[in-house]
Amino acid sequence: MFTMKLRKATVAIATGLTLSLVLTACGGGSGSGDDSGNKITIGIKFDQPGVGLKTSDGKYTGFDVDVATYIAKELGHKAEDIIWKQAPSAERETLIRNGDVKFVAASYTINDKRKAEVSFAGPYLMAHQDLLVRADETSITKAEDLNDKKLCSVSGSTSAQNVKDRLAPKADLQQVGGYSECLTGLENKAYDALTTDNSILAGFAAQKEHQGKFKLVGLSLSDEPYGIGLKKGDTELQGKINKALEKMQKDGAWEQAIKANFGPANYKNDPAPPITETS
Structure with a gap:
């Protein structure tokens, strides 16, 4: 009786090992290339x-x-x-x-x-750092034109501080929580310009709801x-x-x-x- 039980147990273990090897060979593990490993x-x-x-x-x-x-x-x-x-x-x-x-x-x-x-x-x-203005804006063609104008950027922006410290010290810098607030204020004439990297400005201006409302001034105020x-x-x-x-x-x-x-x-x-x- 003991010998028979031992034989059954041995067969069960061998079967389990074989099944495990088959699953691994079929991709059941987490190796590279399957749904989990290639993420x-x-x-x-x-x-x-x-x-x-x-x-x-x-x-x-x-x-x-x-x-x-x-x-x-x-x-x-x-x-x-x-x-x-x-x-x-x-x-x-x-x-x-x-x-x-x-x-x-x-x-x-x-x-x-x-x-x-x-x-x-x-x-x-x-x-490059640039300025975004309303499409009909003609008085801002260089950074110095921001003196005595309202400039918007996000809180802690190095781009805005660059203008304030070096390029247009008399600019009225307004820092808000997000660029969307700047865009709304720019459209409503609460601000005269928005500054950050030109790629980011272009991305906002290219949005369907903003097309035709804004333009990039085309300045290179920094290299990024x-x-x-x-x-x-x-x-x-x-x-x-x-x-x-x-x-x-x-x-x-x-x-x-x-x-x-x-x-x-x-x-x-x-x-x-x-x-x-x-x-």
Whole structure:
């Protein structure tokens, strides 16, 4: 009786092991390439039309989204593999350091301070600080024209402070919680101009409800090279992303994404910048 029970137990264990091996061979595990193992998490902005925006129906649009999707594809991920994670400006380095994202594409200007904490690939876009005014505005053609005029930007904006400190010290700077408030005030003539990166301004101006109401002045008050942020020292990923960006420029997808996201605002973009972040 004991021998029979032992034999049954041995058969049960062997059957279980065989079934386990079959399931693993059929993709039942979590290895790379299946539904769980091939996901990639990417940090973007959720509140910048034309750049990175989560729409009311849960979709993600914008130039940064298009660039990130292209990079993900070159890294072996389909669009449906991407998990989009909100990356507010103040949290980008933390998200990268903690491994919460594979990389960040979020109007992320490359500078020495940030490079002390993270690495970058790119740049993939050269933005410039500019001014957005009403379409019929003719008295503002340069930064100095903002003296004694009402300038709007978001709280803590370095762009607004740049104008206030260096370019138009007598500007009446109004800082609010979000760019949408600035746009409403600009349309209602509560403000005379809005300032931030031209790519962000173009994205807002290109929205269907804003088309024809605003225009970019066309100034280059600063250089803002946008890069892909990644974990410090990850030269392997940096090299792969740089190759993807170069391919995107060469096959026309970069220019197509520019026109699709910024075209309605008559955004005069710089040519695709050369890749400089290589170590």
